[in-house]
Amino acid sequence: MQTHHARICGAILAAALGDAFGAPYEGGIIEQLLWRILGRRRGKRCWTDDTQMSVDVIESLLTCNKMDQDDLAQRFASSYRWSRGYGPGAAKLLRRIRKGEHWSIANQAVYVNGSLGNGGAMRAAPVGLFYGAGDDKKLVQAVRSATLVTHAHPVGLDGAVVIGLTVALVCRDYPVQEIMKRLRLHIQTMDMHNRLAIAERFFHAEHPVAPKQIAQELGNGIRAQDSCVTACYIGLALRKAPFVDMLTYTREVGGDTDTIGAMAGAIWGAACGYQYLPEELLNQLEHRRYLEKLAYRFAEAIVQRQE
């Protein structure tokens, strides 16, 4: 596998591992007990909405060869299963689309300004990979379009830009300082700018900052401003550490562990490549072979596109 190819596959599989291995630690005691029942199938670790919606994005991009919001909305709606642990607003919205409502109406029916949850950001990595580093404006536009289908709030949109752009840039070895500079150019809300400023300060520290401090200052919650820069920090600060250390660190940050794990995993995987993912974790992942084949096909399409 060529380097770029391996990094694209790495981003997709690492995100799925971050999701499946983060999910058991998400939420309170009731959610954790429920996931003990729902989260294992035939001895494998199940993924959640984060991976399901990323799969939908990849399938859509492979079929349409561009970001097509109508196609994406239909895929999201038909893949929706409550047992994958979707956000409550997202679940309602997807059921409305299933019943025939257009996404551009449904996306403001639950929250008047649209959702600011991290559900747009958790599936932004494939869009970033597909458009790739080079034309940031085009990439950001595609990420915003893909996010808008379910997350119309400016903070929800900004969160997706943080993840989509970081994944694309780290996949091409851009240094952290340059990534931060380019993120600042495309972020539109003060909430996200403030979080980025804190992360930039943390990147100047010699060692990764303690997980507790990350949770306190960058956040660990379900809202985009409380998790996207957190994941960006984790993925970048720990990209030279083994994957399992990144997972342990994410668990210690706590909160929305499946989503922070998925987003940080995508960044880690894009930096390191598929070959550095631990085999014993991949072996426990549900539908591993299906995901690997999909990631491989996606990488081939991207490499051809960018040649």
Ligand code: R7I
């Ligand atoms: O963003 P979304 O798809 O949820 C993703 C999360 C991830 O952690 C997944 O792993 C899964 O567990 O869910 O779903 P939404 O329901 O749109 O947003 C998530 C939450 O953000 C909502 O349930 C609200 O608590 C909060 N939220 C808002 N609160 C107030 N005002 C989102 N938008 C608003 C808002 O406008």
Ligand code: MG
């Ligand atoms: Mg989830």
Ligand code: MG
């Ligand atoms: Mg989550």
